[in-house]
Amino acid sequence: MANRIEDYALVGDCETAALVSRDGSIDWLCFPRFDSPAFFAALLGSPENGRWQIAPVSSVISTTRRYRSGTLILETTFETGSGVATIIDFMPPRDSVANLIRIIEGIRGEVAFDFDLVLRFDYGRTIPWVTRIDDATLHAVAGPDSLTLKAPVELHGEDMHTKGRFTVGAGERLAFSLMHAPSHLDRPVAGDPQEALRDTETFWTEFSSRCPNVGAWTEDVRRSLITLKALTYKPTGGIVAAPTTSLPERIGGERNWDYRYCWLRDATLTLLAFMDLGYYEEATSWKAWLLRSVAGDPAQMQIMYGIAGERHLLEWEVPWLPGFRSSRPVRIGNAAAGQFQLDIYGELADMLMQAYKGGLPRNPRLEALAQVVMPFLEEAWRLPDEGIWEVRGGRQHFVHSKVMAWVAFDRAARMATAIDGGAKLQERWRRVADAIHAEVCEKGFDLELDSFVQAYGSKVLDASLLHIPLTGFLPPDDGRVVGTVRAIERHLMRNGFLLRYETDQVADGLSGDEGAFLACSFWLADVYCLMGRRAEAIALFERLRSLRNDVGLLSEEYDPVAGQMLGNFPQAFSHVGLIITALNLARPVGPSDERSDQIMRVPEPA
Secondary structure: OOOOHHHEEEEEOOOOEEEEEOOOEEEEEEOOOOOOOEEEOHHHOOHHHOEEEEEEOOOEEEEEEEEOOOOOOEEEEEEEOOEEEEEEEEOOOOOOOEEEEEEEEEEEEEEEEEEEEEOOHHHHOEOOEEEEEEOOEEEEEEOOEEEEEEOOOOOEEEOOEEEEEEEEEOOOEEEEEEEEEEOOOOOOOOOOHHHHHHHHHHHHHHHHOOOOOOHHHHHHHHHHHHHHHHOEEOOOOEEOOOOOEOOOOOOOOOOOOEOOOEEHHHHHHHHHHHHHOOOHHHHHHHHHHHHHHHOOOHHHOOOEEOOOOOOOOOOEEOOOOOOHHHOOOOEEOOHHHHOOOOHHHHHHHHHHHHHHHOOOOOOOHHHHHHHHHHHHHHHHOOOOEOOOOOOOOOOEOEHHHHHHHHHHHHHHHHHHHHOOOHHHHHHHHHHHHHHHHHHHHHHOEEOOOOEEOOEOOOOOOEHHHHHHHHOOOOOOOOHHHHHHHHHHHHHHEEOOEEOOEOHHHOOOOOOOOOOEEHHHHHHHHHHHHHOOOHHHHHHHHHHHHOOOOOOOOOOOEEEOOOOEEEOOOOOHHHHHHHHHHHHHHHOOOOHHHHHHOOOOOOOOOO
16 A cells, blocks of 8 residues: 555754655655755655665564654664564764665564665656675766665665665664765765764754753654754755655645745744744744845745745656656646745744844844835735735735735834834834724625635635734734634634635635645634633644654644645644644743734833
8 A cells, every 4th residue: 555644754964854654665865955856756656766665574563663762863663473673764964975874773583674775866767877886885876966875785786776685683783874975076985873873863862852841742842843953954044844845735636836945934933933942043043044035125035945045946847756646746846936925024024023022133134124125015015916825826915915914014113113213114114004904904804704804805714814813913802803713613624623725715726625734723723822712722732733643743734534644744834833832832921922912022122
């Protein structure tokens, strides 16, 4: 049977990542960066598109797996009729060489393993030249890339695969290493894999040990923090939405997107998650990446960028890959980078204010916000846009977009006293904020539905409307907010989880429907917290927690009917949502209180 999304676990080195299945196969790996072409692409095709499987020869009685406590070191244990053995998969934090290490450890008796390495560069298309350097070393080259395999067992070539069979007994350890390097450079030299294992464990435990107590959900939060760290591109501080592309939002459907980029929309909540847990270095790096990336003409600000701030994310389709469980097309790049979405200006301003409140070092771009971004937005907020969900069915006056434009002026007005001419700017921006607020309340609220709606004149409900109380646009006890939450519960809830919007009523340019978007359900739990509906918030949070796979990872979406994960995996936004909701439930003043500004106020400058 084909693997499910939840059958995978993640290993990575904070520059790239691999997905490892329960059956011991690494089916997705990009070198040297998250957004580089895949060397193993079986995830989106077949084994012939590249994989590295080490699996027991005989029938497996049971398979269990776990991460070593506080780390991203994966241990998969196989029990067979003859014995028990564990595969330890990890990627050492990179010095100069990207390295994927697999250690096979005998636990009891003896276990025979089959080894099958299928090297296919360029997203599963290119078969490299493979050269045997010595009895323990193979070297593969195609174009600009090379891979070097160090193996302690005899291997042979067969039908463009590298194969072998070996046995491991109790107390034995066999270590395999796969290293990447540009093909024009010397082959990398493998270090001691046991030392690499110790160094990797130290790296992750030092990071995760700083996680504070979050009550009953401390270990859940710690695992989500480790996942966010793993999705961070260490050289720049950018955080990818997911390490994969084209895992479908509906099995067999066309809603398949490349998520190996960094979205501005994730900025505020990610910053709050890091700051509220005391990870100020990570928060500062993420903020610095964002401000470098958006530098320039505000009219050219994008919703997403590459991991180093790249702007050109050309979208194209891969014809030779059939897609995950025949979900076509497989897309590389993301054309949504060229969309106009008003909400990103609100996210930028909100992020700057939360950073200011959180005590992060002040950035001179605060002045740029006043001098460049806000004058542009004074005109642009009146325009229709593609909205938070990046629809491809044409621009509309989306209510969430207008609310986030209000956030931009509201936050800018609150920070105005920290810049030259602040009093006049504060008055000016407050006037604009008030004008947006009045228009949204007039045109975005439907009296018949007793709810705000997705877009002006629409009858469609949208989970992004939950940001109305979460941003402080209206207080949670406002009758219009209460009515909106009630309508969202009535129209968008499926088996206890929220859809983003009613796909059958929205011309979003795509066919078919999708699963429940997990971040939306976390937002609803956060709104419940603000409304004092604590028991319902906990119940919803526990349902969401139960969706995590056996190693604590969440995807982008969930099919509440089929009971399976959907979308790219693991998803940063889902793990940020888990952290934020856990903090809201565990602390008297949570991140949602801070963001909606019901408790804290921006301090006056000294």
